[in-house]
Amino acid sequence: MQTDFLVIGSGIAGLTYALKTAKAHPDKNIVIITKTQADETNTKYAQGGIAGVWDEEKDSYDKHIEDTLIAGDGLCNPKTVEIVVTEGPERIKEIIEYGARFDKDANGDYALGKEGGHSENRILHHKDVTGKEMERALLHELQNTTNIQLLNHCFVVDIITQHHLGYLVTKSTTDITCFGVYVLNLQTNKIDTILSKITLLATGGNGQVYRTTTNPRIATGDGVAMVYRAKGRIENMEFIQFHPTALYQPGESPSFLITEAVRGDGGILRNKQGEAFMERYDARKDLAPRDIVARAIDNEMKKNGTEHVYLDCRHMDIDKFIHHFPNIYEKCLNIGIDIAKDMIPVAPAAHYSCGGIKTDEYGRTSIQNLYACGECASTGLHGANRLASNSLLEAMVFGHRCYLDTVNRVNDITFETGIPEWKIKGTSEPKEMILITQSRKELEQIMSDYVGIVRTDMRLKRAMKRLDLLYEETEELYRNTKVSPQLCELRNLITVGYLIVKGAEFRKESRGLHYNTDHLEKSALLQNIIL
Incomplete structure (x- = not known):
């Protein structure tokens, strides 16, 4: 297959x-690949909202920029932060035009929430x-949109570069070029070659590397590993954000998220003794920002010998809670927790x-x-810690900026010829899936045990x-069995x-x-x- 634009991942x-891209180039082909169904993405599991300066009388770009820089603990790229914060509201308006329905108050204005690290109410x-x-x-x-083709149940195995043409490619090679991808079609069980002029990786996160995570089963770091x-x-893979408040249910994967917006509306964290x-x-x-809250919970759990704390x-207001958080209320009720009478057991889980x-x-x-x-990208927005609800904003802003950069470049790129078919590396099915x-x-x-919220040199080693x-x-196993x-x-x-471990070993500080x-x-x- 050949396509002008290839998109790997169907999240926001x-x-x-x-x-x-499709609207700008109705004459060109856009292919989207997803390894399950189109809506099974990290986007789908984002509960809290999207941050953006909406009420300019009370809020400002400068305040949102400052909050982001403080959360990032010195490692944000200030230029990137300014880009995302100032361009974000326009992107939010676009998705509203697509039909996204954000909650409104009794006056018909958008109901703006507040989450950890934010100085103003700005969460739609x-x-x-x-x-x-x-x-x-x-x-x-x-x-x-007629010129977009969506391929479900296709697993991208590798990016095609000069390496596959027989050239030596190293970290020092200055002109490494992507020609397309090799894809395992899960319906035919064959590996197809898809050539593309422009390839966009939007493959999501890697939370499944940990035992307890809020990420869906598909979040296996495929894009990062392929690159x-x-x-x-x-870069900066050591910075894994643990969401402080995942519902404590041993053995359930992914963990059910109790959004930070619950604390924004007044929820209070309490320990075993009931202390705030x-x-x-x-x-x-x-x-407080998520890194601080997650470490505090971790410390309370270790100090008291417990596996969770409580969110009170x-x-x-129970009616307001049910209106704002209907799924959380229903989930808790299903496992015997009435939030009007009972505290919610929560513990940190790998999140972002x-x-x-x-x-x-x-x-x-x-x-x-x-x-x-x-x-999957490190744009410089988050630095050492992501500010709550900045991720959906970043995804839309950079989706737009990638479009701006590629929409005209595509005409100057030709398909690479001579790309070999995938060489079957294995000859047999794995005899034991247990391996x-x-x-x-x-x-x-x-x-989880060595590279979690708190680390030491010995654990990393x-x-x-x-x-x-x-x-x-x-x-x-990869060499000797079928893919x-x-x-x-x-x-x-x-x-x-x-x-993650290599980055953590290199960083001789706590940040x-x-x-x-x-x-x-x-x-x-x-x-x-940078690795």
């Missing part, structure tokens, strides 16, 4: 880009399923990757004709040794785990989401860890 970042939301509503609006708009194998630049403990950790109490909503594929302000990666946006499933469990345990062994075993989604995801997750008790001081030298 990929769909924003695809729709804009749709109940507690904002991402799902935005995804719905984009997919509905997609149905009216790293292709010798592209990856956040005042001991930060003056902003329950609305009993004092809140602040690092990823290094890009510039137009989503360009270090590989020519390859772009990245959304959670894959057990390795994945080991990986999740290693990352142990994690790396065990990851090396898992890598060797998995590569041997499968389970095996590819395991390979990608091991690569992501390695990048933002990276907290190492052997290096509690912050370094005066601010730097990104």
